[in-house]
Amino acid sequence: MERLIEDLLGPEAYPHRPERIELRQTHISWVFLAGELVYKIKKPVDFGFLDFTTLEKRKHFCEREVVLNRRLCPDIYLGVVPVVKTTDGFRFEGEGEVVEWAVKMRRLPEEGMMSRLIREGALTRNHLELLVQKLVPFYQEAETGPEVNRYGSLETVRFNVEENFEQTRDFVGKALSRLRYEYIVSWSRRFMEENQALFSARIEGGFIRDGHGDLYSANVCYDDLREVYVFDCIEFNERFRCGDVAQDLAFLSMDLDFHGLEDFSRFFIERYVELSNDRRLYDILDFYKCYRAYVRGKIGCFTWASEGVPQEEREAALTAARRYFDLAYRYAGGKPFLIVVFGLSGTGKSVLGRTLYAELLAEYYNSDVVRKELAGLLPSEHRYEPFEKGLYAPEMTERTYEELLRRAEASLTSGRDVVLDATYRKRAHRETLLQLARKLEVPILFILCEAPAEVIRERLERRAQEAEEPSDGRWEIYLAQKKRFEAPGEIPPENLLRLETTEPPKNLAEKVKTRLFECLRLFGK
Structure with a gap:
């Protein structure tokens, strides 16, 4: 079949010798745009709902295509022509052994x-x-x-x-x-x-x-x-x-x-x-x-x-x-949903967020990545700044959370599910997400990630050795965040799930999905 396609991309394969041939294809056809004409060959495929596996069937359906399309385009569909094998290669409308059939059409104006x-x-x-x-x-x-x-x-x-x-x-x-x-x-x-x-x-x-x-x-x-x-x-x-x-x-x-x-x-x-x-x-x-x-x-x-x-x-x-x-x-009446994975540095929220993103095929926005994009940095470029200084100064944090909100709204409006991954230690930042969910009339589920202090310390030390990890979190940052973390009392109980993240991420994701289904059912009532 490769030789056939190759030959039909040459002008000598056509009676009118077009200067330029362009091949386009779908899952069922090869379409040759050849000057003012178009030739379409059916692929020898069987998808159950269509069967082009024999030459006879392909000819039959070429003929049906012409008859049926002439109802709305009588001047466009010119007929069915053979593709033949000659001593010089494969040709349209020539003399020789018929190896394929093609629908011949006038080319419609691209513009x-x-x-x-x-x-x-x-x-x-x-x-x-x-x-x-x-x-x-x-x-x-x-x-x-x-x-x-x-x-x-x-x-x-x-x-x-x-x-x-x-x-x-x-x-x-x-x-x-x-x-x-x-x-x-x-x-x-x-x-x-x-x-x-x-x-x-x-x-x-x-x-x-x-x-x-x-x-x-x-x-x-x-x-x-x-x-x-x-x-x-x-x-x-x-x-x-x-x-x-x-x-x-x-x-x-x-x-x-x-x-x-x-x-x-x-x-x-x-x-x-x-x-x-x-x-x-x-x-x-x-x-x-x-x-x-x-x-x-x-x-x-x-x-x-x-x-x-x-x-x-x-x-x-x-x-x-x-x-x-x-x-x-x-x-079908379905609504996109918003999942907010939050908690202190080292609590495993990004591992869980990425797992949910992969399993739910949702849009995934990580605050570390977004923050560095806003600063013109690569995600892997590290800035080990003191708490709330430099890249992590309050004004940069506000810009980051505003951008997370903007991206979430754009994705939800387009019908995409969204997973947000950020510390969200301030009540005000979480409340903006609750307001967004009410505005767009979409279900929202907050996942608060928690872990024992010794586990967090070990994770943060290990993370420091991973060059591609976007987070700049360290033990001293975790301790500072912990002192300033505002308890999520503003989140309704039905919209909040607390998880200790010492289990495998797949297990945690299953718990989230189970709770998410409950949240979706409550939202639909």
Whole structure:
């Protein structure tokens, strides 16, 4: 396969001899951008929900892709062409043994891609209005009836949802935390159980159609504001293409949310409802937005796990997957949480904080690191100053805690869970976090780390030998902090957990997670 790809990156492999060829790939396709034309080859993969493992199947689905996409882009999809093996190498549309099949398309203007317009801040309501004007008649005219309606049945919807959960099980702990996974699973199952009549009403109302299946910004392109192209629909699985029109619309609405365009997301749905008179779409919208965000997260996981994809793209896919799962969690009504690991130097709070960060996949902010960033220092650069002097003077400490608060608020607002790791010996600093949690309406749990004095002294002496450790804590600093530590009486008992940190960090993390679950349940009441 490497030789095939290599040959198809040369201009001589194309009848029109393009000056430049660019290869892009997903988990299921190789896409060759060749001048004014595009050729797409399907990868020989089997993910369960699609099977491209034989040449015959790849040809069949290439043909289906052309037929289905001509519904919205009749002038873009030119046909299916062979990839042949010749004495000079592999070629598109030549004479020789057919080794692959490709979908041939006209190339759409890069500057008109909706994803690019979003990146450049150039998307307007006029763009969305043009799209809605195209989609309303498309769905009204799209195929429906008994064969299509079964894809909108609760039985099929449940199968699709459960398939997602099964296929992402191995990515729990890597792309999303177990807590969020179990929350989304539970909410989705409960919604389906409690809204059986709604799914039936959608079928009876004629809202189940042979639609697009992959309606988001990467598959929408504008020719200025004269024409809009909606391309690359799902051809490989009717279960994903056919269904409630709300499922398609939820995808683009979710995508706009993902890019921070919530106002455009609302406008898009409002205009569609106004023109289509589909008022009950709102009743099921968040369910399908959760489903669609989860699908995108799943695809990101597949890309991250794909061999042959460049490492940089894989890491970007994993980062995006985590954000999509965060969005799914939000649609399911989940709230991000704030964990504050605090206590005196040497009490083990940073070891516990890093363990929680790894297990919960939360954002982690350490005061030692933040303090040194503000001072323009590397985390490993040490400043062994006297208590509350130099780098640790009160004014620098205030700047550090203000920055921790700012970062926590930004992450929580974006839907990320947060672990803060700092001494927080002053009541005033802790109260600002309680105020933040009330303001954002998120659960908060304080973990007070404690240990016997002899253990702390041994830890601090050992830490001094670890060059990469960011803390500058020493025994004399611990003693000074202890004299000035303000007892956490302002923290409600249900939001405070005291831990003696002489146990292994994994054991302590399990105790924290157990208490966190209790905190989340109380918060949800």
